[in-house]
Amino acid sequence: MEVIYSTDHADHFPQGEIYEGQLIRPFECPERWDHIVAALGVAGFDHRSGPDVLDFAAVHAVHDANYVQFLQNFWANWLAAGHTGEAIPTMFPVRGLCHDKIPADIDGQLGFYALAAETSITAGTWSAVEASASLAQTAQRRVSAGASNAFALCRPPGHHASADQFGGYCFLNNAAIATQGFLNDGAQRVAVLDVDFHHGNGTQTIFYQRPEVLFVSLHGDPAEAFPYFLGYAEETGQGPGEGTNLNLPLPSGTGFAQWAAALEVGCEAIANHRPDALVVSLGVDTFKDDPISFFKLDTPDYLRIGQRIAALNLPTVYVMEGGYAVEEIGTNTVNVLLGHLNS
Amino acid sequence: MEVIYSTDHADHFPQGEIYEGQLIRPFECPERWDHIVAALGVAGFDHRSGPDVLDFAAVHAVHDANYVQFLQNFWANWLAAGHTGEAIPTMFPVRGLCHDKIPADIDGQLGFYALAAETSITAGTWSAVEASASLAQTAQRRVSAGASNAFALCRPPGHHASADQFGGYCFLNNAAIATQGFLNDGAQRVAVLDVDFHHGNGTQTIFYQRPEVLFVSLHGDPAEAFPYFLGYAEETGQGPGEGTNLNLPLPSGTGFAQWAAALEVGCEAIANHRPDALVVSLGVDTFKDDPISFFKLDTPDYLRIGQRIAALNLPTVYVMEGGYAVEEIGTNTVNVLLGHLNS
Numbered sequence: 001m002e003v004i005y006s007t008d009h010a011d012h013f014p015q016g017e018i019y020e021g022q023l024i025r026p027f028e029c030p031e032r033w034d035h036i037v038a039a040l041g042v043a044g045f046d047h048r049s050g051p052d053v054l055d056f057a058a059v060h061a062v063h064d065a066n067y068v069q070f071l072q073n074f075w076a077n078w079l080a081a082g083h084t085g086e087a088i089p090t091m092f093p094v095r096g097l098c099h100d101k102i103p104a105d106i107d108g109q110l111g112f113y114a115l116a117a118e119t120s121i122t123a124g125t126w127s128a129v130e131a132s133a134s135l136a137q138t139a140q141r142r143v144s145a146g147a148s149n150a151f152a153l154c155r156p157p158g159h160h161a162s163a164d165q166f167g168g169y170c171f172l173n174n175a176a177i178a179t180q181g182f183l184n185d186g187a188q189r190v191a192v193l194d195v196d197f198h199h200g201n202g203t204q205t206i207f208y209q210r211p212e213v214l215f216v217s218l219h220g221d222p223a224e225a226f227p228y229f230l231g232y233a234e235e236t237g238q239g240p241g242e243g244t245n246l247n248l249p250l251p252s253g254t255g256f257a258q259w260a261a262a263l264e265v266g267c268e269a270i271a272n273h274r275p276d277a278l279v280v281s282l283g284v285d286t287f288k289d290d291p292i293s294f295f296k297l298d299t300p301d302y303l304r305i306g307q308r309i310a311a312l313n314l315p316t317v318y319v320m321e322g323g324y325a326v327e328e329i330g331t332n333t334v335n336v337l338l339g340h341l342n343s
Numbered sequence: 344m345e346v347i348y349s350t351d352h353a354d355h356f357p358q359g360e361i362y363e364g365q366l367i368r369p370f371e372c373p374e375r376w377d378h379i380v381a382a383l384g385v386a387g388f389d390h391r392s393g394p395d396v397l398d399f400a401a402v403h404a405v406h407d408a409n410y411v412q413f414l415q416n417f418w419a420n421w422l423a424a425g426h427t428g429e430a431i432p433t434m435f436p437v438r439g440l441c442h443d444k445i446p447a448d449i450d451g452q453l454g455f456y457a458l459a460a461e462t463s464i465t466a467g468t469w470s471a472v473e474a475s476a477s478l479a480q481t482a483q484r485r486v487s488a489g490a491s492n493a494f495a496l497c498r499p500p501g502h503h504a505s506a507d508q509f510g511g512y513c514f515l516n517n518a519a520i521a522t523q524g525f526l527n528d529g530a531q532r533v534a535v536l537d538v539d540f541h542h543g544n545g546t547q548t549i550f551y552q553r554p555e556v557l558f559v560s561l562h563g564d565p566a567e568a569f570p571y572f573l574g575y576a577e578e579t580g581q582g583p584g585e586g587t588n589l590n591l592p593l594p595s596g597t598g599f600a601q602w603a604a605a606l607e608v609g610c611e612a613i614a615n616h617r618p619d620a621l622v623v624s625l626g627v628d629t630f631k632d633d634p635i636s637f638f639k640l641d642t643p644d645y646l647r648i649g650q651r652i653a654a655l656n657l658p659t660v661y662v663m664e665g666g667y668a669v670e671e672i673g674t675n676t677v678n679v680l681l682g683h684l685n686s
Contacts, residue, residue, distance in 0.1 A: 016364060021428025021463060023359075023366050085364025090460045092435040096505055096548050097458070097572035099438040101565075108571035115440070117433045117460035120364060162439055205439050222444075228451035229440035 001337055002150045003040055003048045004139045008131035009033050009155035011124030014086055018118050026118075027292055027324040028169040033155050036320070039330025043338060045151075051134035058137060058180040062173060062206050066102070067164035070113050071171055072130075074106075075123050081106045087121040089114035115160070115201075116167030116227070125156075129171040132156055136174035137181050139317045143277060144185035149316045151337055152178070157321040159200035159281045160227060168198065168227060175281045175319045176206045179213055187276035188212065191314075193266060194219070195305060196283025196321040197293040199231030199247065203281065209241040214273040216266040217281075218259065220294055221249040244273070252294040256301040259286065263308055270312055278314040283322035284332040290325045302332045306339025316340070344680055345493045346383055346391045347482045351474035352376050352498035354467030357429050361461050369461075370635055370667040371512040376498050379663070382673025386681060388494075394477035401480060401523040405516060405549050407507035409445070413456050414514055417449075418466050424449045430464040432457035458503070458544075459510030459570070468499075472514040475499055479517035480524050482660045486620060487528035492659045494680055495521070500664040502543035502624045503570060511541065511570060518624045518662045519549045522556055530619035531555065534657070536609060537562070538648065539626025539664040540636040542574030542590065546624065552584040557616040559609040560624075561602065563637055564592040587616070595637040599644040602629065606651055613655055621657040626665035627675040633668045645675045649682025659683070 010030045016023030040048075059068060078087055083106070091111040093099050102112050110121070132154040139150035152174065159175055160168030175192055182190045192207070194200040194217040207213040222231035237245040246269050248262040270278065284302065286295040309316065318337065323329040353373045359366030383391070402411060421430055426449070434454040436442050445455050453464070475497040482493035495517065502518055503511030518535055525533045535550070537543035537560040550556040565574035580588040589612050591605040613621065627645065629638040652659065661680065666672040 016366075018361070018431050018433050018460070019428075020426060021359060021431055083363060085362075088361050088364055088460070090361050091510070091569055091571050092437050092458060092460075093572045094435050094437055094458045094508065095442040096508070097544065097570070098575070099572075101572070101575065103571045104566045105568065105571070107569075108566070111571060115435060115437045117361070117431070117435075165437065165439070167434070201440065223447045223451070225448065226434055226450075227440070228434050228446045228448070228454060229436045229442075229444070232441070232444065 001045065001341060002142055002147060003045050003153060004051055004135045004150060005037065005048060005153040006051055006131045006135060009128050012122060012128030012156055014120035014122050016086065016120060028156065031326050032323065032329050033153065035326055035330035036153060036333050039334040043334045051131060051138040054130055054134035054137060058177050058184055059133060059172065061180045062163065062176040064164035067113055070109060072126055074121055075126065077106050089117055113165055114167050115165040119167050119169050125171065128156060132158065133172045133174055133177050136178040136319050140178040140181040143315045143317050144182060149340065151318040152320065154320045159194055159196060159321050160202045162202040162205045170202060173202045173206060175279050176203050178279045178317050178319055182277040183212065189273055189275045190277050190279065191216065191270040191273050191275040192279045192281060193270060193309065194281035195286065196281050197285035197290065197295055198226055198322060200281055201227045201230040204230060204235065204245055207241065208237055208245060209239045211240045211244050214244045214270060214275065216246045216269055218248045218250065218262050218266060221251055224252055225294065250295070253296060255296040256298065259295060259297060260304065263305065267308060267312055275314060278312060278316045280309060280316060280318045281321045282318045282333065282336060284329055285322040285324055287323065287325050287328060287332055289328065292324055299328065299332055299335060302335035303339035306336040307343040310340040310343035344388065344684060345485055345490060346388050346496060347394055347478045347493060348380065348391060348496040349394055349474045349478060352471050355465060355471030355499055357463035357465050359429065359463060371499065372669070374669050375666065375672050376496065378669055378673035379496060379676050382677040386677045394474060394481040395484070397473055397477035397480060401520050401527055402476060402515065404523045405506065405519040410456055410507035413452060414472060415469055417464055418469065420449050432460055456508055457510050458508040462510050462512050468514065471499060475501065476515040476517055476520050479521040479662050483521040483524040486658045486660050487525060492683065494661040495663065497663045502537055502539060502664050503545045505545040505548045513545060516545045516549060518622050519546050521622045521660050521662055525620040526555065532616055532618045533620050533622065534559065534613040534616050534618040535622045535624060536613060536652065537624035538629065539624050540628035540633065540638055541569055541626065541665060543624055544570045544573040547573060547578065547588055550584065551580055551588060552582045554583045554587050557587045557613060557618065559589045559612055561591045561593065561605050561609060564594055567595055568637065596639060598639040599641065602638060602640060603647065606648065610651060610655055618657060621655060621659045623652060623659060623661045624664045625661045625676065625679060627672055628665040628667055630666065630668050630671060630675055632671065633666070635667055642671065642675055642678060645678035646682035649679040650686040653683040653686035
């Protein structure tokens with residue numbers, strides 16, 4: 001399995017995440033990447049490549065052009081407005097407020113394009129975001145060109161990013177960009193399997209009305225877990241996309257047996273969709289010791305996840321999402337890939 | 344003019360407000376109250392009283408009962424869930440997300456009931472919030488009982504709080520509670536004049552469909568200023584309330600001449616509404632040296648504001664809102680009241 005990666009991820013490293021009334025070192029930190037690269041080395045994943053230059057065609061097909069421009073130009077505009085610190089959004093277009101007016105003020109724009117306050121923008125954010133998206137796109141193109149599979153070691157992650165909102169550590173939706181890339185390159189139908197602990201609200205909303213993309217997500221019940229305001233079982237798609245969204249929320253304490261049963265449901269839906277390609281949003285924050293999640297998967301379980309995904313027998317791109325038990329993230333991530341290869 | 348006040352305000356004092364990527368001492372701080380009380384003493388406002396016990400009838404007429412219960416019980420539930428620090432909301436029900444499901448998790452509830460992230464909840468918040476609302480209600484009842492006017496020295500402020508959202512330093516909408524109190528006590532029509540620098544989004548949304556309440560607000564253009572997502576001139580009311588909402592947004596650098604011209608427009612609308620009572624949301628963050636605003640009013644201007652309001656010749660309750668130039672907040676606030684009395 002070819003690994004697509006880039007050291008540019010390190011350009012994004014906010015110093016503060018709001019947690020318990022404090023600003024702490026963010027859970028989504030550069031060391032996550034280091035541990036995954038180390039574990040890939042130990043496991044012999046020696047076929048590694050840098051990304052191709054990002055082709056914005058697929059990006060603009062899943063993201064609002066003004067939003068992409070906002071991200072690209074944000075730091076320069078932030079400094080030009082006299083700001084000095086990292087940018088943390090504070091005011092949001094919640095229910096009852098305007099959803100269609102974009103403020104002229106850069107602080108207002110920051111809130112307009114945000115869905116959460118734990119995610120900061122820094123000087124290097126765009127560089128890392130662009131690189132991360134290019135990894136997903138490059139991996140997709142390898143598979144569209146005939147490879148059986150590829151792994152995009154994305155950081156920052158992407159699945160919480162909607163067409164025009166950042167948050168949950170995400171800015172561009174790498175999995176959605178890969179999915180759109182498959183369609184652009186000739187796929188008739190694509191499935192996204194999101195195994196991150198958190199619901200992939202961004203991916204869901206991007207494809208919610210599109211029948212050619214099946215979105216399947218296993219995640220912590222949103223009544224109990226971030227992102228709280230999406231991810232319920234009754235969200236099944238809309239309009240032409242009705243029936244192509246499958247949420248499998250699971251309760252606190254879910255262990256592998258219960259989780260694997262849900263995965264089986266998801267895999268059956270994927271098989272029924274008859275996709276030409278599969279994108280896996282690979283988060284390993286389902287791990288029992290993850291500091292901000294509540295499932296109880298253990299390290300050997302990740303081998304079995306990869307095996308089950310491989311049994312779908314689809315051209316597959318793995319896109320890295322979350323996982324905050326930093327010491328174990330490498331082994332758990334690589335176990336999924338090893339399971340896939342040794343199925 | 345009777346002053347209704349309470350030292351319970353000091354129970355609410357969060358230690359951190361997100362600003363420039365840091366947590367700083369909040370602009371909305373207890374010293375604001377101290378400076379106003381000191382200036383009241385210098386000016387001879389010796390008729391001061393504590394509040395009556397809050398009667399929740401008017402509160403529940405303008406706020407969602409679940410929201411009020413959320414605020415009342417929040418700190419106990421927050422501790423029971425294992426939290427230790429001040430509560431800062433991080434995930435919000437923005438556009439594209441569910442607006443009708445209340446999470447079971449206390450973190451999710453915190454975001455559900457919030458519209459901004461600069462406002463923390465602490466152990467003493469409810470005590471101060473309840474006291475602040477009771478001040479507004481007590482002042483209103485004095486006026487309903489025959490007093491010409493009264494001043495409620497509210498802290499925390501209220502005008503950003505909607506029926507079921509806190510933020511912008513506000514929790515219960517003191518001005519809306521006073522307004523509803525006038526109606527409950529027999530007024531046919533009430534006007535709210537919001538002269539705080541920031542748009543009173545909460546007050547607007549609470550009364551947006553109610554023709555008996557005219558809401559008039561002078562404020563920084565929301566394209567350039569908090570709360571960004573409400574306060575535009577085209578927001579004129581809805582349904583039966585169409586025509587009873589008047590927003591007068593003003594640009595950066597607005598001085599008193601321009602501001603007073605807008606006040607004149609607002610006062611004419613109030614006179615045309617023929618209200619039985621007036622509630623003034625009194626913020627003095629229009630001051631030229633306010634640290635988070637962009638108007639250029641000076642200390643003597645506040646005398647003229649009070650004079651113009653008094654010329655409406657209406658039973659009037661002043662409800663304290665914002666003002667963050669702490670050294671000058673007392674003099675500027677008291678000048679409005681002196682202007683009112685000496686018109």
